[in-house]
Amino acid sequence: MDLRLMTAEPTAAERDAVDKVLGEPDSGWVGGLRRAVDGHAAVGGRSIRERRHQLLPALHAVQSSAGWISQGALNYICRRLTVPPAEAYGVVTFYAMLSTTPRPPRVAHVCDDVSCAVAGAGGLKAALERKLGPAGLGTGEVTWIRSPCLGMCDQAPAVFLQLAGGHDWAIGSAEPDSVVSGLVGQTPAFETGDSSDLHVSSGGPLLARVGKESPSDLGDYRAAGGYSALARAFDMGPQAVIDEITLSGLTGRGGAAFPTGRKWQAVADAAGPRYVVANGDESEPGTFKDRVLMEEDPFAVIEAMAIAGWAVGAEKGYLYIRGEYPLATQRLGDAIEQARVYGLLGGNVLGRGVAFDIELRRGAGAYICGEETALFNSIEGYRGEPRSKPPYPTERGLFGQPTLVNNIETLANVLPIINGGGQAFAATGTPGSTGTKLFCLSGSVNRPGVYEVAFGATLGQLLDMAGGVRPGRRLQAILVGGAAGSFVEPDSLDVPATFEGLGAIGASLGSGAVVVFDDTVEMPSIVGRIAEFFRDESCGQCVPCRVGTVRQEEALHRLIEGPPDGQVGLLNEIAAVMRDGSICGLGQTAATAVQSAVALGLVGGAT
Amino acid sequence: MSGVVITVDGRPVETSADLTILETCREEGLDIPTLCFLENLTPANTCRICVVEIGGSRALVPACSRRVESGMQIKTESERVRHTRMMVLELLGSSVDLSLTPLVDQLMDRYGAAPDRFDGGATVEEAPTIDNQLFVRDYAKCILCYKCVQACGVDAQNTFAISVVGRGFEARIATEYQLALPDSACVFCGNCFGVCPTGALIPTTEYEMRAAGTWDEDAQTVTRTICPYCGVGCNLDLVVQDNRILKALSPLDHDVTSGHLCIKGRFGWQHVQSE
Amino acid sequence: MEDTDLIVLWGSNAREAHPIFFHHILKAIHSGARMYAIDPRRTTSTQWADMWLGLDVGSDIALANAVGREIIAAGLQNQTFIDRATVGFEAYRQSVEQWTLDRAEAVTGVPAEAIRALAHEYAKAGRAQLCWTLGITEHHNATDNVLALINLALLTGHVGRYGSGLVPIRGQNNVQGGGDMGALPNKLPGFQDVENDKARERFEAAWAATLNPVKGWHLSQMFEAMARGELRALYVIGENPAQSEADTNHTVELLRGLDFMVVQDIYLTKTAELANVVLPAAAGWVESEGTVTSSERRVQRVRKALDPPGQARDDIDILSDLARRMGHHWATPTAEQAWDELRSLSPIHAGMSYPRLEELGGLQWPCRDEDDPGELFLHGRLWHDPPGGPPAPFTPVEDSPPLDVLSEEYPIRLTTGRRLDSFNTGVQSGGYESPIRRGETIDLSPEDGAALAVAEGERVLVSSRRGAVRAPVRFDPSLRPGLAFMTLHFPDEVETNRLTNDAWDPKSGTAEFKATAIRIDRLDT
């Protein structure tokens, strides 16, 4: 395509960073030296334009080497990948982790979302402001900015360190000093990332290996029974695998609660080539179970993806992981490498002549990219805007091909289903919610963490497992299902935390987030933070969500600060248009939590 | 394409499976409002004013892009539909300057929209960008319908000089690093303002005449002729007032141009009125 | 176009010269078509191609013949079509026999592998469109260039079918229409031959006048006749030869030498400045009624949107008045009356009434009566069995390099073309302010710039065997070393045509704008 690039040139370091991910340019026309033959022939067109899916990896490379994306660097990437600069710029500006203006190379993203707010994020921010200056304004080597939930609510307050020139790092139970030393000091090597902060309780197969087997050793994994499911699946044949999944009654754990077997069948029935996408974007505030699976049991995720590929007839899988998960990214990358070496991925998996490989893709700071079609756009090198459905991913997904998208936890369930049979799986839990579920307990509880329980446990039982609220405190409210979920009050503790149980009270299980607030928490600011979250994370495509989330936040603010007259009515009207008129689930659920909070009188007094 | 039967507002309607709900309803004489839809572009379905209610579907669906399916039960003016349309108008009207959006007042009346309910809320206000002699970008009027991006991009011009930039309420139409248009990839084909529904993109002549109060649509004629430049035979619709050409458009339904032109057809008429 | 599988864009920078035509190419590309582009420069058009073949200027026939040979050598020709609908295949086969890929690589500079890929894809494509413009025709052997391409279409059967054909793209809005109306030295309206007695007689009867039975001179012949002193008076309507012809020094001299020249134009062009009488005309496309014919033979209506300024008058008025002064009473017909007369005399336009043109947004000829929907593509008859009419002939053509040869003294090849926002000599397009117009430059490859030690923006002396101009340098990576580029858009700034070669193609009369040998010298040191 005919590009008109900017005039800026990349620095040598920027060029190297790009070349490291893209390889050396293959002709003078795409950024290499001009050779004589380039004057007489050139390959262009589709085969060059198809390189666009490398855009985000290339941007990541520059961001993490230079600390921002300069015009010269973007220009070079555009030339390498034949992407128009305006479009590339549109992509860069979509992501919170990428900067188009120079900024200090070492940035602390300080979470002040629901769980961290409960754990003292406010004090942490104030301390950082004193030490480092106002958010985003550091002029030297370091600065800090606010962040939505970082998926480490079990270790609140959490901070993600984006360290150009080194590798990114996340710190839990952050203190002002640990943040500053993390910014200026030596970044710990990945190998030292231990699991001592891990609070997990395994009431089933999903967490059985977590904290026991090394996440970095394929030998350990195999010794603990790993790859028996894949071998079995190969023996069973694709359709039998799908039938077993269907029989198990497994429903998606990503939030939409879609029957997994039906999805697999639809993809298998569509004409190929097909893709498998594992959704590890986990950005729903209060949710961190997929991180634990990816960090602590990466081989299981890979094995499950291979089974999915076999069942639906896909040879290529993408694992999309949120950008703020450095340790999980590192371990998954490492696990994929090992699996390739041992023939568990590649052209001849397990020596059975089956091809399946996985590409790991990092997000760059956008909640919306967890929405399946936004995720496709993100992988393809476009802005992470959701597509209009239909067509559904099972018909036209990644690169326009039939695609199976599953949440990480959903995939993790595939292994016990294949090993133990769908029937046995269905016998666990309740008839409407089969199997076990990972619940993410955080906020005002004694032992925040991931708890695996057979479906059927009530909210109160979950709360008890996490040690209840601290002594002397009283339970005020629970946010179930994350920011897209709803608040419930102590009178709902007897409600089973199942799809049907929560559905019956107008709530939803969502991602399995259970954020607990005791009586010391100022609920209006929590609810306000949720409204702010949706305003910040709206992709901006559709009017109901783009403007509605702003108007919702404004009306909520008036409701809290006054004058409150008429604001509840306005909020209801805004909620209706967002729910009815938005393109995707973000806008459709952006009012749910706020609505429930207003209805329960958590903000604006009783109405 | 195969014929299908659907129900529209309680009436059975026979239509064809390759049509959208909007196309079917228009054939039935129903007036479904649109803002971001244009016949010569891929539906972006971002404005959501065209939504209708479909039996069995939780959310409303955009009529402009959704194809009909056999047995669909469609309500085009249900309470939910009317509420959504009213709110879309209010959300836009309270954040964007719609003064040059044609027919928007009638729509506001029809759906009882009162954007002033949100007075004091955030707006997209910003000063007009005047960085070239041919057209003005006044993004305070932009409803982010994506049409210009599509016309500049894959639907017609394939120049990709502009893109949606930023996210959420901060999203804007811009060039890379907000460069001035002459420094960008822009080739000044004007296809962006040819599709802009709000006057956010507007030829300089029109912009200046409106500012001076001399723009008078009643005194204007539109004459269709053929572009005097290359041999492709592009149809031009010349808007003329007082024996002066004010702007050149192109018919959307002509298969040579599909409404799009190049810089010569769009602006190359000044030679006949050099004075 | 949009439904084809393969587009071969040969010598055409349609992206800039015919942008809306290129929109249709892009639609085809987006719906899966592949494209090969053949052009010395890697133009914006060629950047959309799956493969660009950057041949040396003037080596088109060598390339085309090699493609033909490769198709035959690989057994990929459409023998059924050849046998049924063409003649001369054997002679053609022999004529291209020596054009091996290696020889073609040596002559054209294009890697053999790329030529082979083009040959195979073109031959194997289900549907393929072969398009060209001035890059093919502005050569001393223009007609041969076109014939070489036609041979390829005949060889593969990519002609006369939906989605498959030959697409010459015209340079100006009504070049085709001029031809339709008989503005060719050997044709009457509707492409009827002047030297055909029967055709002529019909016109003579309708016009009650005797017509000269001998075909006239084409433009290049006219200038030669001026040089010989045989042509002494000239009536120029809407042309600007003083700037548009190759070797302008010489052209202006010849025009000055005329006894009498009338120029009828909407501007006071450089040519008009040399005229004895200037007749100000209304702008045909916006100040009067009429029709034009586009490249795809589509006749469309132009309409009057403006009153012409001052004393300017409609061409029909001027001509009728002139006729009256010469003693003929034409009664100043309306545009529609003149058109209806044409319809009565030109069978291919007979079905195109004004109301139909209006209603259908134009019609493509041939359109023989009022029920005829017009022809989407020509030559469909070749697919009938037996093919209606005579078989299509292969015409062997020989490679003939540019006449203006490169030498030590003139080592750089200059080629000319258009830029997007400008048009020909700039008389129309100069009227608006284009933010992207940057004036004339001599575009050089960055390598040549470095070798000559010139900086961007520096004014240099560009000389050919015929003349010299000064122009600022611009580096253009779409050029390879040894190749330079200029436009003809800014004759008032830089008279590029002082450099170009007026050697013309004896068959079509087009001058060799595209291949000039030049040297570049620094002005100041």
Ligand SMILES: Cc1cc2nc3c(=O)[nH]c(=O)nc-3n(C[C@H](O)[C@H](O)[C@H](O)COP(=O)(O)O)c2cc1C
């Ligand atoms: C705004 C939004 C964010 C989402 N984020 C995630 C996410 O982070 N992880 C995830 O698995 N699914 C997420 N989803 C749901 C996905 O779109 C999709 O339904 C899911 O990945 C399907 O997997 P499952 O069937 O295994 O649940 C999100 C949906 C929306 C609307």
Ligand code: SF4
């Ligand atoms: S609902 Fe919100 S996030 Fe989803 S497409 Fe619309 S603007 Fe984007």
Ligand code: SF4
């Ligand atoms: S004028 Fe043409 S190239 Fe420029 S922004 Fe508009 S559509 Fe794009």
Ligand code: SF4
């Ligand atoms: S500038 Fe106009 S066309 Fe472009 S998005 Fe805004 S309103 Fe739509």
Ligand code: FES
């Ligand atoms: S990590 Fe801070 S709220 Fe989840």
Ligand code: FES
């Ligand atoms: S017109 Fe259908 S969404 Fe805008």
